[in-house]
Amino acid sequence: xxxxxxxxxxxxxxxxxxxxxxxxxxxxxxxxxxxxxxxxxxxxxxxxxxxxxxxxxxxxxxxxxxxxxxxxxxxxxxxxxxxxxxxxxxxxxxxxxxxxxxxxxxxxxxxxxxxxxxxxxxxxxxxxxxxxxxxxxxxxxxxxxxxxxxxxxxxxxxxxxxxxxxxxxxxxxxxxxxxxxxxxxxxxxxxxxxxxxxxxxxxxxxxxxxxxxxxxxxxxxxxxxxxxxxxxxxxxxxxxxxxxxxxxxxxxxxxxxxxxxxxxxxxxxxxxxxxxxxxxxxxxxxxxxxxxxxxxxxxxxxxxxxxxxxxxxxxxxxxxxxxxxxxxxxxxxxxxxxxxxxxxxxxxxxxxxxxxxxxxxxxxxxxxxxxxxxxxxxxxxxxxxxxxxxxxx
Ligand code: AIR
Numbered sequence: 259x260x261x262x263x264x265x266x267x268x269x270x271x272x273x274x275x276x277x278x279x280x281x282x283x284x285x286x287x288x289x290x291x292x293x294x295x296x297x298x299x300x301x302x303x304x305x306x307x308x309x310x311x312x313x314x315x316x317x318x319x320x321x322x323x324x325x326x327x328x329x330x331x332x333x334x335x336x337x338x339x340x341x342x343x344x345x346x347x348x349x350x351x352x353x354x355x356x357x358x359x360x361x362x363x364x365x366x367x368x369x370x371x372x373x374x375x376x377x378x379x380x381x382x383x384x385x386x387x388x389x390x391x392x393x394x395x396x397x398x399x400x401x402x403x404x405x406x407x408x409x410x411x412x413x414x415x416x417x418x419x420x421x422x423x424x425x426x427x428x429x430x431x432x433x434x435x436x437x438x439x440x441x442x443x444x445x446x447x448x449x450x451x452x453x454x455x456x457x458x459x460x461x462x463x464x465x466x467x468x469x470x471x472x473x474x475x476x477x478x479x480x481x482x483x484x485x486x487x488x489x490x491x492x493x494x495x496x497x498x499x500x501x502x503x504x505x506x507x508x509x510x511x512x513x514x515x516x517x518x519x520x521x522x523x524x525x526x527x528x529x530x531x532x533x534x535x536x537x538x539x540x541x542x543x544x545x546x547x548x549x550x551x552x553x554x555x556x557x558x559x560x561x562x563x564x565x566x567x568x569x570x571x572x573x574x575x576x577x578x579x580x581x582x583x584x585x586x587x588x589x590x591x592x593x594x595x596x597x598x599x600x601x602x603x604x605x606x607x608x609x610x611x612x613x614x615x616x617x618x619x620x621x622x623x624x625x626x627x628x629x630x631x632x633x634x635x636x637x638x639x640x641x642x643x644x645x646x647x648x649x650x651x
Contacts, residue, residue: 270468270469270567271339271360271362271468271567272566272567272568273338273339273360273565273566273567274566275298275299275300276299276300276301277300277301277338277339277566278300278301278302278303278336278337278338278339279291279292279295279300279301279302279303279337279338279339279340279341279562279565279566280302280303280304280305280333280334280336280337280339280340280341280359281302281303281304281305281313281317281340281341281342281343282304282305282324282330282333282340282341282342282343282344282347282351282355283304283305283306283313283324283342283343283344284304284305284306284308284311284312284313284314284319284343285306285311285312285313285343285344285615286312286615286617286625286627287343287344287541287542288302288304288306288311288312288313288317288343289312289313289315289316289317289615289616290542290547290550290556290558290613291313291341291343291542291558291561291562292304292313292316292317293316293558294556294558294559294562295558295559295562296316296317297559298559298562300562300566301317301318302316302317302318303317303318303319303320303333303336303337304317304318304319304320304343305319305320305322305324305329305330305333306319306320306321306324307321307322307323307324308321309321310616310618312615312616312617313343315616318336320332320333320336324347324348324351325348325350325351327350327351327354330351330354330355331354331358333355333359334354334355334358334359335358337359338360339359339360339361339362339565339566340355340359340360340361341361341362341363341519341561341565342363342368342541343541343542344541345368345371345372345539345540345541346372346418347365347368349365349369352365352368353365362468362518362519362565362567363517363518363519363540363565364518366516367515367516367517367518367521367540368540370515371538371539371540372417373416373417373447374391374414374415374416374417374449374537375391375393375416375447375449377537377538378391378449380514380515381511381535381538383514384510384511384513384514384515385510385514386507386510386511386514386535387532387533387534387535388534388535388536389451389452389454389526389534389536390407390451390452391449391450391451391452392406392407392449392450393447393448393449394413394438394448394449394450395447395448397434397435397438400413400434400437400438400448400450401431401434403450404428404431404434404450407450407451407452407453408452409428409429409430409431409453410427410428410429410453411427411428411450411451411452411453412425412426412427412428412450412451412452412453413425413426413428413437413438413441413448413449413450414426414441414448414449414450414451415441415443415446415447415448416446416447416448416449417446417447418446421485421486422484422485422486424441425485426440426441427453454526454528454534454536455528455529456526456527456528456529457527457528457529458479458494458495458496458526458527459479459480459481459482459524459525459526459527459536460477460478460479460480460494460496460504460524460525460526460527460533461477461478461480461490461522461523461524461525461543461545461546462474462475462476462477462478462504462505462507462508462522462523462525463475463508463520463521463522463523463542463543463545463546463549463557464505464508464509464511464512464517464520464521464523465512465519465520465521465557465560465561465563465564465570466512466513466516466517466518466519466521466564467518467563467564467565467567467568467569467570468518468564468565468566468567469567469569471569471570472509472512472513472570473560473570473571473573474505474508474509474512474573475505475546475549475553475557475560475573476492476493476494476501476505476553476573476575477492477493477494477496477501477504477505478490478491478492478494478545478546478548478581479491479492479494479495479496480524480545484623486583486585486623486625487544487545487583488582488583488649489580489581489582489583489640489643490544490545490546490547490548490580490581491580491636491639491640492548492552492575492578492579492580492581492636493575493578493636495636496527500527500531500533503533504523504525504533507523507525507533507535508521508523511523511535511538515538517540518564518565519540519541519561519564519565520540520541520542520543520546520557520560520561520564521538521539521540522538522539522540522541522542522543522545522546523535523538524536524537524538524539524545541561542557542558542561543557544583544625544628545581547581547613547628547630548579548580548581548630549573550611550613550630551576551577551579551611551630551632552575552576552577552578552579552630552632553573553574553575553576554571554572554573554574554576555570555571555572555573559571560573577632577633577634578632578633578634578635578636578639579630579631579632579633579636579639580630580631580633580636580639580640580643581628581629581630581631582628582629582631582643582649583625583627583628584614584625584626584627584628584629585622585623585624585625585626586619586620586621586622586623586624586626587620587622587623588626588648588649589614589620589626589627590620591646591647591648592612592627592629592648595646595648596612602642602645602646603642606633606638606641606642607633607634607638608631608632608633608638608639608642609631609632609633610629610630610631610632610642611629611630611631611632612627612629613627613628613629613630614626614627615627631643
């Protein structure tokens with residue numbers, strides 16, 4: 259590329275249906291992206307080490323490790339545009355793909371969101387609040403920060419943690435040394451966060467296209483069990499002004515961070531009614547699965563539109579919905595349920611839409627699918643979920 263201007267023009271390229279979209283990663287997010295994009299006429303090829311991966315069942319697949327440069331080069335050659343469906347993309351592979359292919363999302367947002375401290379600083383620079391935090395380089399710094407925030411507080415690794423891994427909730431000063439020693443590994447940075455007493459956890463998915471257009475989806479109210487998302491309830495049970503405010507903050511982050519494609523923004527609504535960002539994910543998000551049947555445009559279609567430079571779709575909510583995750587332990591009872599007429603769904607007038615990801619191993623706590631329960635109101639959907647007896651919590 260000869261000049262910054264050329265680069266900007268190339269970034270705004272319009273990729274029409276018929277073209278091939280390459281996906282780094284072949285899990286459920288890639289699968290649902292490929293299903294949405296295939297319906298529009300795009301072709302998909304995914305790179306994933308697991309043979310017959312969820313995305314490989316609905317698209318072409320290159321079976322190789324994520325950091326295999328030769329395989330990444332093949333992905334580049336077979337694709338007109340490249341995206342990713344998880345954020346721990348190897349920096350070397352990202353740089354190589356940027357060089358050899360068209361990656362409209364770039365690598366900067368990945369670099370930012372791969373590290374909690376960088377992410378928090380970027381959110382603040384966009385003018386949005388996060389929970390009080392401190393960088394922790396030594397036990398002494400940890401002790402000092404705990405003194406400042408008070409107990410409890412949460413020590414987290416800056417990189418590599420997910421679904422509650424890489425975290426320690428410190429309840430008493432006696433735990434400080436052990437928490438530090440357990441989480442501190444060579445080269446891993448640590449961050450201490452004040453423990454937020456939230457009244458709700460929310461998330462908003464924003465999309466920003468290569469043309470700079472931004473749209474947000476309706477805010478979801480999320481309920482986690484054992485640090486794993488269990489339910490997304492939409493509309494969120496908060497007043498409309500707060501819903502709008504959460505959506506506005508997500509749009510501001512998408513703009514401020516120069517995102518392309520989807521960016522998921524997880525928020526806490528504090529007991530004082532304040533919205534604080536918890537974390538970001540630069541990709542489709544579990545809490546956005548409800549959009550598949552409940553919105554005019556799904557998050558997956560929106561992502562394809564955004565990276566291909568098409569106008570973004572209308573994100574209006576068509577119906578109240580509750581998304582419930584199907585983990586390994588829920589698969590068998592769910593299959594029993596779907597095989598029979600569902601009197602409870604009939605009586606309540608709810609329509610449970612089943613999504614299973616085609617994973618071979620139904621491990622305990624592994625995300626195997628989800629159900630979008632469409633209903634006249636979220637209470638009916640929640641009542642159906644508890645009546646099934648599948649998700650006893
Ligand atoms: N994923 C990526 N980041 C967060 C999530 N949930 C999805 C991606 C990835 C898959 O989870 O689609 O490929 C991996 O799932 P598993 O069960 O094989 O670990």
